[in-house]
Amino acid sequence: MLETLLDPFPVDEFFRRCRDREAFVVDRDEPDRYADVLDLAVVQRFIFEGDLRENQLQVLREGGIDRSEYLYPSGLVDTVAVGRLFEDGCSVVLPQAQQRLVGLGVLVRGLEVELGCRVQANVYLAPPGTSAFAPHYDQHDVFALQVHGAKEWTLFDSDLPLPAPRAFDRDNDRPGEVVETFTLRQGSVCYVPRGRMHKAVSDAVSL
Numbered sequence: 001m002l003e004t005l006l007d008p009f010p011v012d013e014f015f016r017r018c019r020d021r022e023a024f025v026v027d028r029d030e031p032d033r034y035a036d037v038l039d040l041a042v043v044q045r046f047i048f049e050g051d052l053r054e055n056q057l058q059v060l061r062e063g064g065i066d067r068s069e070y071l072y073p074s075g076l077v078d079t080v081a082v083g084r085l086f087e088d089g090c091s092v093v094l095p096q097a098q099q100r101l102v103g104l105g106v107l108v109r110g111l112e113v114e115l116g117c118r119v120q121a122n123v124y125l126a127p128p129g130t131s132a133f134a135p136h137y138d139q140h141d142v143f144a145l146q147v148h149g150a151k152e153w154t155l156f157d158s159d160l161p162l163p164a165p166r167a168f169d170r171d172n173d174r175p176g177e178v179v180e181t182f183t184l185r186q187g188s189v190c191y192v193p194r195g196r197m198h199k200a201v202s203d204a205v206s207l
Contacts, residue, residue, distance in 0.1 A: 001110030005143065005189060018191060019141070020163045023155055023198075025182050025190045033187035037103040040148045040207050043125055046101065047092055052077040056100070058093040059085050060132040063170075086125070091132035091202075094123040126151075126202040135175040135199045136168050142192040146184045149206035153190065155180040156197040164195030173197070 003011050009026050018024055047057065054075045059065040059082060070081040086092055094100075098108040098121040111119045124132055126149075135156055144151075156175035160166075175197050183203070184190050192198055 001107065002114050005107075005111070005145075014191070018193070020193050023180065023190065023192045023196055025184065026188055027182075027185060028187045028189075029185075030187035031185075034145055034147045037107055037145065038101065038123065038147045038207065039103075040125075040205075042101070043094070043123060043207060046094070047082065047125070048079045052079075056094065057082070058095060059090045060093055061085075061090045062131055062134040065090055086127055089127055089130045091124055091126040091130060093125075093132060095120075097121050097123040123207070126206045128202055128204050128206075131199055131201045133199065134170070135197050136170065137164055137173070137195050137197045138192075139164060139167055139194050141194050144184060144190050144192070144200070146186050146188050147207040148186055149202060149204040150186060151184045151200045151202050151206050153180075153182050153184055153198060153200045154178055155192070156199075158195075158197045160195060162193055162195045175199075 006014060006026060009024065014024075046052075050056075054067060054071050054077070057077050059070050065085065070078050070085060072078055082092060098104040101123070104121045104123070108119045108121050126132060135154075137158070155178070157177045157179050158173065158175065160173075182190070184200075
C-alpha cells in the first residue's frame with residue numbers, strides 16, 4: 001500500500017532519508033490517480049445529503065468556526081449553513097473519514113498493517129484561495145493526497161527540532177523563514193514530517 005502511495009518514490013528511501021526529517025513531493029500528471037480512494041461527487045453527497053452529526057464534520061477558516069453557526073441544537077449538521085460558509089471561504093473537514101468512506105478505509109487499514117501504527121484520514125474540502133489553518137505543525141506525520149484541484153504549500157522553519165517534542169502552541173509558536181514552497185497538483189502526494197510548520201492554500205476548489 002505504501003509503495004503504491006509513494007510510487008515512484010522508493011519506500012526504503014522514505015524510511016532512510018525522509019521520515020521525521022524532511023518533506024518531499026511526488027508530483028504526478030495523473031488526475032485520476034485517487035479515483036478509487038475518494039471522489040469529489042461522493043464527498044459532496046456525503047456532506048450535503050448524509051444527515052451528519054457534530055462529530056462527523058467541522059468548518060474551518062484559519063482555525064475553527066463556532067459550531068453554533070452550522071449545527072442545530074440537536075447536534076445535527078445544518079447543510080444549508082455549511083454550504084453558505086463554504087461559499088464565504090470556509091473549509092469543510094471530515095475527521096476520521098475512513099470510518100465512513102469505503103475507499104479511504106481500505107487505504108488506511110492497509111497502511112496500518114504495513115506501518116504498524118494507527119492511521120487516520122481527514123478529508124478537507126476547500127473553496128478557492130483559502131486555508132483551513134494558519135501556519136502550524138502537527139505531532140503526527142502527514143501524507144496529503146490531492147484528489148481534486150490543487151493547493152499551494154509553504155513550509156517554514158521554526159525554533160523546535162524535528163520531530164517536535166511538544167504539541168503546537170498557537171499563541172506562542174510562530175513560523176520562521178520559508179523553507180520550501182510547492183504546488184500539489186491533482187493526483188500528487190506530499191509528505192510532511194511531524195513538527196514541520198506549514199500552511200496550504202487552495203487555488204481552486206480543492207479536495
